[in-house]
Amino acid sequence: MGLQQSKEELLHQQVNYGNVDGIRTLRGQGAGLEWIDKEGKTPLMLACMRPDLFDVAKVLIELGANVNAYRPGSHCGTALHHAAKKGLQQTVHLLLSHGAANPFIPNDDCNTALELAREKGHVNVVRAIEGRLSLFCGWMRENYAPAFLDAIAPQFMTRKIWAVILPREVRTPTRLLKLELAIYPELQASKPRAVLKLWKCQIEQPKLNHLTLPLSFLTKEQKYNAAM
Template sequence: MGQMQSKEKLMFNHVRSGNVEGIRALCLEGANLEWMDKEGNTPLILACKKSKLYDVAQTLIELGANVNAHPSAPRDATPLYHAARRGLEKTVKLLLSNGANYDCQTPLQQARYYKYTKVVRAIENHICVFSGWMREFYGPALLGVFAPQLLSRRVWVVIIPTSSIYPKPYKFELVVYASLKDAQPRVVMALRNPHLKEPEEMHPNTSVTIVDNDNKKKSLKLASSIEEGRQQLKWFCDACKGIPQPVRRPPVVVQTVLPSAPPLADYDTEAIEEGPMHYPLSGSTTPSASGGGGNKKDGGSSGQCLICMDAPSDGICVPCGHVAGCMSCLTQIKSHASECPICRANIHQVMKVYRV
């Protein structure tokens, strides 16, 4: 027993010093990756407390460390909790991509409390069923009829589940931020069977009112902030009912595409100005531009952009060859995700095609 314990203590020493090879060697010798010290730290928890130990955290996960390990108390002190509490954006993304739970939203609450904006965006982007710029109406309703633009403000809206293990009925929250620079939301509204005042027809300038069932006096009136926002309003209403959207990525900065330009490592939350990007699922079908029943799967053969659903598809992804959308949308995808929205192959270049 003493010999095993000394192995585990040696493992912690290797973690602190960033000795990746030593960690791998001890793992081959049978060291327990889930052993906890007196403070309740596993090797992975310890690695998630410092940005310089990112490579160590990555190695431990590759070796099979439990990304959701936590001591008996406090219950939510998981690796994700500690990384979010310290604003370690890169480590947070690593944990989320490897199945870290966000139960009770404790990591998100920590990131908001300590105002780690990029960590808040990373967690919400990973778990949200809707995100995008919208217009929030305020002030007297009568004045809103005559001058709606003067009584509305642009806000960033996300809808997120309150648990990584969906209960029945599903529970979601509507969160409103004054801007993407803010880590702390201005409004948080529970969406338990929300009362939605939806219009019968989704016109671009139509608004949707959400009434809080717990507090009938608390309501929000929102409209799309982009032109031709019918689809965004539909996505928003569906998300309020718990229907997730195809993709949960934030908008990205439009960049000029050059053959030699590498993809951006991250998005700049202060530079985002355009409306939200919604990417179709791989292999999803899209109605033809004429509105007929014939669905297309060939990445834009209908002549309509599969992403914004408005512009013609005039951009081709190289080297996969899919005509997947308009140049504007594909440029944004190339600069952020660098993946074809049809086959998920890496995009080396986006080229404009001319239809005859």
């Protein structure tokens, strides 16, 4: 006769089955929500790996599951890491809107949720995370002409790019915020063409997605003008 399963293990199984009523019942009987399976995943992490378990993820969060729980190990991390890696845009929105407060945290493979989404080619997830975090995102024009042509006909030597300015850490009042500028060749690109570190930049009164953010911090070799 096998060992009797705990309420926590039974709840984890109900997550796998997509049984919302069973989850609510077990929670009402005192089952915890942070039980870890042999692969190191909590119930919420499991729910955030499958599109068919979106409603289960909502219920788990409603019942008090920790959206910021972190599990060590290769390919692990937080629930946001799992959702981003799988390309689950709706689940990513759910986690970010319910307190996934540190999307900059790397997993044990040194990847953030955004980096995983970029690497896997999940464009919608990349745009969702950047849209939530960015100080600026929008179309700009890149000047790629040699200096002498730039002086003669600058309007013919530019191309549209999608630019995003992101913080690289949670903002604190005691230190300067580190920023990076990600440049994409087009809106549907998941991987940036270039990422420029803006460690020494200071932006006063930043506004989310504000299209008139001054770009005077760029070097002469990086001429970016707001698109008309």
